Amino acid sequence: MPDTWEALEHDCKNCRECSLWETRTNVVFGVGNQNAEVLFIGEGPGANEDAQGVPFVGRAGHLLDDMLEIIGLKRDDVYIANIVKCRPPQNRDPLPAESEACMPWLREQFRLLRPKIVVCLGRIAAQRMIRPDFSVTKEHGTFIEKNGIFFMGTFHPAALLRQPQNKPEAFGDFVALRDKIGEVCVHTY
Ligand code: URA
Numbered sequence: 001m002p003d004t005w006e007a008l009e010h011d012c013k014n015c016r017e018c019s020l021w022e023t024r025t026n027v028v029f030g031v032g033n034q035n036a037e038v039l040f041i042g043e044g045p046g047a048n049e050d051a052q053g054v055p056f057v058g059r060a061g062h063l064l065d066d067m068l069e070i071i072g073l074k075r076d077d078v079y080i081a082n083i084v085k086c087r088p089p090q091n092r093d094p095l096p097a098e099s100e101a102c103m104p105w106l107r108e109q110f111r112l113l114r115p116k117i118v119v120c121l122g123r124i125a126a127q128r129m130i131r132p133d134f135s136v137t138k139e140h141g142t143f144i145e146k147n148g149i150f151f152m153g154t155f156h157p158a159a160l161l162r163q164p165q166n167k168p169e170a171f172g173d174f175v176a177l178r179d180k181i182g183e184v185c186v187h188t189y
Contacts, residue, residue: 001108005034008108012085018101020086026053030081030109037185038077038177039115040064041106043124043156044084044094055080060158064121067157067170071178077187081109083125099128116184118149119177122156129153141173143180150180 002008013027021027028045031054048058056064065075084094084102094102120126126134130144130151143150154173155166 001104005112008105008112012105015085015102015105018086018098020084020088020098023089024086025050027085028053028055028082028087029085029105030079031055031075032079033076034079034113035187036077036079036113037116037187038073038079038119038181039110039113039117040078040080040119040121041125041129042080042082042121044082045087046091046158047087050087055082056157059161060156063157063160067174070171071174079109079113079115081106083128093124099124103128116149117143117177117180118151120151120153122153122159126153140169141176143176150184152177152180 002011009029012029015021015027024045026045026049028049042055045055046058046060048061049055055061064080068074068078083099083106085105086102088094088098118129120129123134123136126136126139130153134153136153136155140154141152143152145151152173155170160167160170
């Protein structure tokens with residue numbers, strides 16, 4: 001695996017490790033601050049992301065931006081990536097084999113970034129990054145420390161658009177995130 005962000009992104013954009021490359025328009029590598037202490041991980045690109053090559057740019061992305069803003073953060077303060085870098089057809093869940101094939105890219109992003117806090121947006125990311133039986137409904141907002149890194153799972157913004165009644169709880173998770181940033185992060189935002 002390459003040792004720089006530039007080389008990693010270049011290689012990732014040429015990836016054909018699973019069949020999602022056949023239907024993608026763009027690889028959605030990830031965006032944000034390469035020195036960020038907070039990493040957000042989503043599930044995979046949707047139609048807008050596939051068209052633009054940037055994560056979370058559709059309606060769900062706007063909601064994510066709003067939630068970040070409420071706690072005083074901008075996209076450029078954090079790093080945003082996905083479990084799978086190519087859009088699954090019809091926005092279906094990524095297949096386990098697709099997530100598995102894609103994980104080396106995220107692992108390298110993780111290694112280069114060395115985040116202090118990881119926020120998993122939705123079940124797919126939380127079950128992959130925290131625990132295979134993680135329940136967002138029951139465990140959202142709780143920080144779980146692994147090797148000195150704090151992981152938290154919360155509602156996926158697209159799920160919040162479908163079920164706005166969960167927004168206050170999601171907001172609570174972002175307030176908890178802000179507090180955790182104050183505790184463990186060095187940068188002032
Ligand atoms: N949903 C995700 O999980 N990731 C994106 O990048 C966009 C929508």
